[in-house]
Amino acid sequence: MSCVGKNRVKNNIFTYELDMLLELRTEQTGMEDIMKKSVVVNMQNDMEARPIALLVQKANQFSSRIYMESADNKRVNVKSIMGMMNMALLNGEEVVIDAEGEDEQEAIAAIEEFLTK
Numbered sequence: 001m002s003c004v005g006k007n008r009v010k011n012n013i014f015t016y017e018l019d020m021l022l023e024l025r026t027e028q029t030g031m032e033d034i035m036k037k038s039v040v041v042n043m044q045n046d047m048e049a050r051p052i053a054l055l056v057q058k059a060n061q062f063s064s065r066i067y068m069e070s071a072d073n074k075r076v077n078v079k080s081i082m083g084m085m086n087m088a089l090l091n092g093e094e095v096v097i098d099a100e101g102e103d104e105q106e107a108i109a110a111i112e113e114f115l116t117k
Contacts, residue, residue, distance in 0.1 A: 036098040037108045042116045047089040056081045058114055064101025066111065071095075078111060089115075 045051055059066050059078040066078040068087065071094055076083030078097070089095065095115070099107045 034098055034100045035104045035108055036096055037112060038094060038096050039112050039115050041089050041091055041093045043091060052084045055114055056084055058110055062103045062107035064099045064104045064107045066099045066107050069096045
């Protein structure tokens, strides 16, 4: 086998191994199943400390990972009180909620309901 042939075999093996690793990672993390929902914040009260604490408590009722991204590309874990305080949400602001896990649909629905009540 020529040197070029050996490199092709090595490259094919490497490509195959890389594909297998990516498949495994996709299965382990569920990357294909991440749910996203765009929501416009419409709350009666401003997002001060108490409402944010209640939102974090609501998020922590779910096993899914839940993140929120604002229009300025700030992305935080909704289960983190410090992250959510740093988010500084305002009424009328559009955010994207994404969740990944067993109860992702319920989690997104609950967060959406909280932000629009």
